[in-house]
Amino acid sequence: MGFREHSARVRRILGIVLAVLLLGGVAAVLVTGGDKDTDTATKTVRGVIGSEKAEFFADPQVVKALAVKGFTVGTETSGSWDMDELPLDGYDFAFPSSRGPADGLRAKAKTKDKATTAPLRPFYSPLVVVAHSPAARVLADNGLATLGPRGTTGTLRMDAYLAAARADRTWQQLKGSAGHAELSGTLFITSTDPVASNSGALYLAAASYVADGGKVAGDSAAVTRTAPLMRKLIQVQGAQQASSDAPFRDFVSGVGNPLVLVYESQVAAQLLASRPMGDLVVLYPDTTVNSDHTLVPLTENGRALGELLSNDPELRKLAVRHGFRPQGPAAEFTSATGSHAAYLNQTLTGVRQAPVPTGKVLHEMALRARDQGDPA
Amino acid sequence: MRKTASLPRALAALALALLVTATGSSCSTIDNSTVGGQGGPTPDRYGTSYAPGTLRVLASSELADMAPVLEEARKATGVTVRPTYAGTLDAVEQIASGEAEKAYDAIWLSSNDYLRLRPDTAGRITGETPVMTSPVAVGVRPAALARLGWDPAKVTWSQLHRAVAEKKLTYGMTDPKRSNSGFSALVSVASGLSGAQSALTGQDVARATPRLKEFFAGQKLTSGSSGWLATAYGRRADVDALVNYESVLLSAPGKLTVIRPSDGVVTADYPLTLLTSARAEAKEAAGRLTAHLRTPEAQRRITETTLRRPVVLGVPPAPALAEDKRRELPFPGSRAVADDLLDSYDNTLRRPSRTVYVLDTSGSMAGERLERLKAALAELTGDFRNREEVTLMPFGSAVKQGEVRTHTVDPASPRTALDAIRSDATGLTASGGTAIYSSLQEAYRFLGKAPGDTFTSVVLMTDGENTDGDPASAFDSFYRSLPAEQRRTPVFPILFGDSDRGELDHLAALTGGRLFDANQGSLDGAFEEIRGYQ
Numbered sequence: 030m031g032f033r034e035h036s037a038r039v040r041r042i043l044g045i046v047l048a049v050l051l052l053g054g055v056a057a058v059l060v061t062g063g064d065k066d067t068d069t070a071t072k073t074v075r076g077v078i079g080s081e082k083a084e085f086f087a088d089p090q091v092v093k094a095l096a097v098k099g100f101t102v103g104t105e106t107s108g109s110w111d112m113d114e115l116p117l118d119g120y121d122f123a124f125p126s127s128r129g130p131a132d133g134l135r136a137k138a139k140t141k142d143k144a145t146t147a148p149l150r151p152f153y154s155p156l157v158v159v160a161h162s163p164a165a166r167v168l169a170d171n172g173l174a175t176l177g178p179r180g181t182t183g184t185l186r187m188d189a190y191l192a193a194a195r196a197d198r199t200w201q202q203l204k205g206s207a208g209h210a211e212l213s214g215t216l217f218i219t220s221t222d223p224v225a226s227n228s229g230a231l232y233l234a235a236a237s238y239v240a241d242g243g244k245v246a247g248d249s250a251a252v253t254r255t256a257p258l259m260r261k262l263i264q265v266q267g268a269q270q271a272s273s274d275a276p277f278r279d280f281v282s283g284v285g286n287p288l289v290l291v292y293e294s295q296v297a298a299q300l301l302a303s304r305p306m307g308d309l310v311v312l313y314p315d316t317t318v319n320s321d322h323t324l325v326p327l328t329e330n331g332r333a334l335g336e337l338l339s340n341d342p343e344l345r346k347l348a349v350r351h352g353f354r355p356q357g358p359a360a361e362f363t364s365a366t367g368s369h370a371a372y373l374n375q376t377l378t379g380v381r382q383a384p385v386p387t388g389k390v391l392h393e394m395a396l397r398a399r400d401q402g403d404p405a
Numbered sequence: 406m407r408k409t410a411s412l413p414r415a416l417a418a419l420a421l422a423l424l425v426t427a428t429g430s431s432c433s434t435i436d437n438s439t440v441g442g443q444g445g446p447t448p449d450r451y452g453t454s455y456a457p458g459t460l461r462v463l464a465s466s467e468l469a470d471m472a473p474v475l476e477e478a479r480k481a482t483g484v485t486v487r488p489t490y491a492g493t494l495d496a497v498e499q500i501a502s503g504e505a506e507k508a509y510d511a512i513w514l515s516s517n518d519y520l521r522l523r524p525d526t527a528g529r530i531t532g533e534t535p536v537m538t539s540p541v542a543v544g545v546r547p548a549a550l551a552r553l554g555w556d557p558a559k560v561t562w563s564q565l566h567r568a569v570a571e572k573k574l575t576y577g578m579t580d581p582k583r584s585n586s587g588f589s590a591l592v593s594v595a596s597g598l599s600g601a602q603s604a605l606t607g608q609d610v611a612r613a614t615p616r617l618k619e620f621f622a623g624q625k626l627t628s629g630s631s632g633w634l635a636t637a638y639g640r641r642a643d644v645d646a647l648v649n650y651e652s653v654l655l656s657a658p659g660k661l662t663v664i665r666p667s668d669g670v671v672t673a674d675y676p677l678t679l680l681t682s683a684r685a686e687a688k689e690a691a692g693r694l695t696a697h698l699r700t701p702e703a704q705r706r707i708t709e710t711t712l713r714r715p716v717v718l719g720v721p722p723a724p725a726l727a728e729d730k731r732r733e734l735p736f737p738g739s740r741a742v743a744d745d746l747l748d749s750y751d752n753t754l755r756r757p758s759r760t761v762y763v764l765d766t767s768g769s770m771a772g773e774r775l776e777r778l779k780a781a782l783a784e785l786t787g788d789f790r791n792r793e794e795v796t797l798m799p800f801g802s803a804v805k806q807g808e809v810r811t812h813t814v815d816p817a818s819p820r821t822a823l824d825a826i827r828s829d830a831t832g833l834t835a836s837g838g839t840a841i842y843s844s845l846q847e848a849y850r851f852l853g854k855a856p857g858d859t860f861t862s863v864v865l866m867t868d869g870e871n872t873d874g875d876p877a878s879a880f881d882s883f884y885r886s887l888p889a890e891q892r893r894t895p896v897f898p899i900l901f902g903d904s905d906r907g908e909l910d911h912l913a914a915l916t917g918g919r920l921f922d923a924n925q926g927s928l929d930g931a932f933e934e935i936r937g938y939q
Contacts, residue, residue: 075685080532087696105679105688106532114528115681199602210667211730215603267604267735268518275535275676278716282538284672285733304718
């Protein structure tokens with residue numbers, strides 16, 4: 030018994046050591062080109078991240094900027110709430126997309142040193158809704174949205190949208206939808222699965238805040254008040270994806286639902302990469318939620334990485350290039366996106382931030398919306 | 406940190422050396438005409454051991470068309486994809502049971518929608534990266550389209566239903582229980598015909614049942630895989646259309662006009678998905694691969710080569726792909742709705758099947774082989790659908806007429822027939838020679854007696870070569886002399902024991918069937934897999 034346990038642990042430790050080293054080797058070769066002296070002490074850190082940050086960490090310039098500071102970072106993606114289910118052994122940090130999941134992850138950390146695992150929030154991004162221009166125009170013509178002069182950005186009126194959802198309004202019932210085959214069926218915003226993924230959960234945070242007359246849900250009673258509507262917003266969608274990348278990709282591909290909830294960063298990154306935007310329109314809900322990308326250090330090295338991302342000017346610049354808004358002064362974001370004001374509401378004018386319920390309350394809200402609340 | 410650095414480094418070098426030596430087998434060409442029985446990863450010619458720089462991927466079979474793109478990806482990233490092809494259901498079962506973890510680093514199915522409905526797979530998958538999209542659509546022969554007088558851009562599911570109900574349109578599609586294209590088609594048509602405005606519910610399905618029944622009466626071909634469906638369709642001039650992914654339809658031999666019904670489609674988005682259990686290095690390799698596949702260059706190549714739609718802004722779909730948009734029909738959000746839909750398809754909506762099992766019970770089957778046959782048949786009885794007619798036709802030197810039994814599964818008491826089949830199977834005895842071809846003729850004569858509106862097929866299980874009765878050539882001329890209607894009945898031979906692959910291959914090719922290999926897989930696996938074709 031004792032022997033088997035011991036050997037299993039040794040095997041696991043060996044496995045982790047090997048995995049980290051193999052990974053480090055690969056990354057170091059990538060970074061240095063394989064022909065330089067690799068003896069400089071680089072810290073190899075490994076983390077699990079929300080999918081919307083995958084391209085940031087894969088960016089060669091980010092890899093380089095991290096290498097300059099002595100870091101080699103390996104990542105894999107997961108839904109923010111699903112991170113809880115992953116074995117976190119061998120990871121140095123977890124980087125979900127909001128504060129909510131961070132508490133659970135801290136509790137799972139091997140290091141119980143609170144100072145080590147104190148979460149860091151290097152950057153954030155508000156939730157927005159993307160639409161193709163015919164859909165945006167129909168929303169505007171029916172009082173559900175207002176559009177800017179060029180029609181490529183605008184505001185989604187959440188109270189009007191929730192009223193439509195309550196009444197099971199269909200696209201066919203909205204004037205101007207005829208002639209667009211894709212504009213039929215129930216009007217709804219596609220989100221990710223709120224039980225598994227952050228953006229889906231934050232969608233409920235914003236919607237429940239509006240539905241409850243501007244009150245943030247603090248307990249089960251508050252969750253119950255908005256539960257029927259939250260359930261409707263989720264059930265109407267059928268199967269949901271577990272991470273925010275997939276619905277955005279479907280949208281880009283010209284398939285999927287006309288309205289998709291994404292992070293502003295996903296759109297801004299495309300703009301900053303000078304990708305042609307086609308007929309994409311960015312709608313800022315008049316009440317939305319900021320996704321505070323929250324890095325939970327699981328080791329000292331993870332913590333050092335989080336501090337670097339928060340404070341290093343070069344990495345902050347690169348975060349902006351991937352569409353994120355660094356914490357602190359707004360100038361970095363506004364100056365970088367200056368030429369894209371037709372799509373982005375740089376100063377978030379007219380956009381109210383809904384406070385987010387605690388992780389526990391939000392999770393309960395999500396479970397009930399997906400009918401997973403009670404053991405049936 | 407510094408102190409321990411040298412030991413782990415030495416260990417890593419050792420581990421690398423071990424990993425390199427542990428991987429011997431390399432990828433060979435993929436033979437799509439033969440399939441092994443399912444049930445766990447087959448440690449076949451691809452091998453299942455891990456090799457650095459290689460990603461072992463359990464993939465949907467239609468992804469075979471990605472080979473040139475993946476070869477370019479290998480050059481660009483150094484990551485070799487080693488695919489093993491499986492149907493969606495088979496793959497989902499392997500993930501849920503934990504078998505997939507033993508042999509693969511990632512899965513790459515047309516869609517993870519069904520997978521996500523299974524709570525037992527939740528912790529087993531991580532990072533999903535959609536690579537390309539393709540809607541499930543209807544490909545119609547131009548002649549049929551002209552006859553119907555349709556504008557392909559404007560056809561609805563209701564119109565398709567009406568044409569089928571008026572017997573103006575027939576089609577083939579894959580089995581929704583085994584293949585995602587079939588399941589997506591089932592969801593699409595149920596949504597379209599029920600008028601559901603959002604995700605399907607049980608009530609929607611119940612409401613649409615009469616119309617769905619009419620629609621599925623027009624399904625003349627079923628298949629466990631997209632590849633075989635296209636081949637079978639090629640032989641059948643009486644089938645007007647195929648339901649499958651847009652990309653598959655556009656690549657099918659013979660021109661098909663693609664209809665994406667204007668009231669909505671279900672679209673596959675091909676997410677390359679990591680297994681949680683994969684080692685860090687494999688995850689890293691997958692990251693490099695997907696980053697490459699998401700570059701505009703790779704996306705352009707994908708859409709041009711495979712006729713799927715790109716997922717990157719600024720890359721237009723290939724010219725063959727129409728750009729007008731479609732409503733996306735929501736995939737059911739609960740397993741209960743999905744499973745109810747599958748159950749009603751099997752037991753109520755689809756045409757019933759009618760199958761003769763021509764079973765070799767010659768002397769050479771005595772002992773262990775006969776026991777395996779009995780066990781496999783017993784296992785199979787759990788799979789028969791309501792309204793299905795099953796005939797067991799054992800043979801030795803000739804068909805053992807006294808033991809031929811036919812049972813029909815009565816929806817009112819399905820147990821009765823199933824118990825009877827199980828008991829008949831238990832009673833089989835081994836004796837005599839092997840009269841394959843005479844017995845097959847007998848099966849065709851039996852089926853010819855009462856041609857009904859069914860999916861009709863013959864399963865041939867033999868463990869040896871023909872020793873008695875007519876030779877192969879006599880069967881060939883017998884088959885060719887059959888009326889066209891009866892020639893549509895395929896034989897699905899099972900390679901087992903010492904049976905002759907060449908002879909059985911010929912039978913499958915002659916009758917439009919498919920060979921199943923129970924030597925590579927298992928006998929019950931082969932029986933199970935054939936269910937997708939019945």
